[in-house]
Amino acid sequence: MTTMRGLAVLIIAILTAVSLSSCSVVSGGPTAGEIDVRTLNIGKYPVKPLDINNDAEPGMLSWSQVGSLRLGEDVATPDQVSPGLVSNGDYHPRTFSAQSPAKDLGDSSDMQSVAQRHRLMFGFESEGYDTDTIFARYDWPYMAQNGTGLSIMVMQFGSPAEASAAATEFYEADFGRYQDQNQPAPIAKYPDTHAHWRPGTPTLRSFLAHGPYVTALLVATPTADLTALTMLAQQAYDVQLPKLDARNLITDEDAVHLPLDPDHILSRTLNPYAFEMPLGSSNDQNTVVGPHTLLNYEPNFVRAKQTLDALGVTSAAFTDSALVLRTADPNHARKAVTDHLTMAVDGSVVDVPPGVPDATCLQYTGWAGIGSDDGFKFLCIVAYRQYVGYVASLQLTDAQQKAAAQYALFANSQWE
Structure with a gap:
């Protein structure tokens, strides 16, 4: 999200993103029982999964x-x-x-x-x-x-x-x-x-x-x-x-060879700049983390833990544009949408992105831990199979397009 401080500050940078075409076409046809994501309005956002190989490693960088x-x-x-x-x-x-x-x-x-x-x-x-x-x-x-x-x-x-x-x-x-x-x-x-x-x-x-x-x-x-x-x-x-x-010790040699995206979570996360590795000391984005680690990027430990526990989260990835959670199963993932399970306070419901199933959008007035400290802010949540995606923006249309793009990216990422 945007400065939900894990979800939010992580996303606000995208508001200055380079302009792409105003309305893109999504590649890839629908699978049985699913919508054709090529019909979704994804705005300027890319929906092709990053090609992060199973054996990709952090290396010396x-x-x-x-x-x-x-x-x-x-x-x-x-x-x-x-x-x-x-x-x-x-x-x-x-x-x-x-x-x-x-x-x-x-x-x-x-x-x-x-x-x-x-x-x-x-x-x-x-x-x-x-x-x-x-x-x-x-x-x-x-x-x-x-x-x-x-x-x-x-x-x-x-x-x-x-x-x-x-x-x-x-x-x-x-x-x-x-x-x-x-x-x-x-x-x-x-x-x-x-x-x-x-x-x-x-x-x-x-x-x-x-x-x-x-x-x-x-x-x-x-x-x-x-x-x-x-x-x-x-x-x-x-x-x-x-x-x-009680910890299993990881050496420096081990760390060089740790898998960057072992469960293909980062490659499923909206990532317009296509960063495949952490950006270094300036921030911790473009990474895959465990649920306990994720708590440290959210504004309130208790609220965040309640949400992660309710969803049965096993791992997460975040970029400057989105947070994706891998939950226990599709039923848990849908709870994020139906129960408005976020890391911050609840907002008021606004229009969902057209044509996107299992989605909800919330509006926040004033400071709500999302975006800057004035005006209106919008957070959208989408669920797809066992995954939940959170995106945010200062404008509803942009938030809806991000949500549609995140859903399309989920649909285009089913190679497991």
Whole structure:
């Protein structure tokens, strides 16, 4: 969708897409019992599936980002630590690398040096809040509005020794930058944690090595209470470390050969620019992710999880134009249409794209997590077999054409 923050910001870029012909003809005749998608008004949008081979691999270009997205399935979301932390903050890429560290990790030049020296391979961040505010990331971080916030950053290194050294040096670099005002903050249950805070400011940052992983936290509480800060950090480690213990380790060599689109989900996703790989540190689009990872690209963890669970989602793909979910079966997919199962608040029903079965379109007024923050926005949902597609636009006609194109692309992709 568009800035449904997973569905939405991902789509809003398409509003500036290059112009194609105003009305295209869809190739491919109908199969038995299905409509002839060549009759649909798909506007300027292409409906030919990308030829992403089963053996397509990230290679040396995208291996770190693809491996980081796999790591995301084993990174706790903050609401799993504290149930009130359901708001997902601002949209930004959740994967990070040695060349482009997470902002919440600390000063980028300091962190980059440590990460490169100790072979950071994969990184994934999940952040959550109990208010509408986010971390202000200038100098020592703080929340502009009193509330609780938590950023969980998990990194995988080449070996436990490298992870241990990195955790120590991350802390030394970060604390060294603020040592005139900050103080160490021990976490009793995890004595190997390197943590510090600024008295009078309700935030704490910590680093803990665990096997080949380092879990860094940025924690905020409503008041500058060190006990509350360290308790929330301890709770986060209580949840996160067992996930790492249970994880199947993926090495850098493994990541180079991970399949990019093993179930042909990305090739089924509306993709006018025909990007077949992630775009790098600027965003996490053009990728296939698991349902837990997908939560980090949606505005509200609880609402998103309820939708994904109701649909029995097994995997997903998103581009700058659409989100596609693979559900348990066709009956589950149709529930997205009939029950208006989205990742954001429900909208009011408007006209569906002409001739498209199993489709619905919703209208949002003002800020609804879709598009910009003014005017009307439209979201359309289409179901085809076990797949659900979400598209959005600032104009209803464009949203309808995208929905028709997504449906036609589904129909043209039945080679399994």
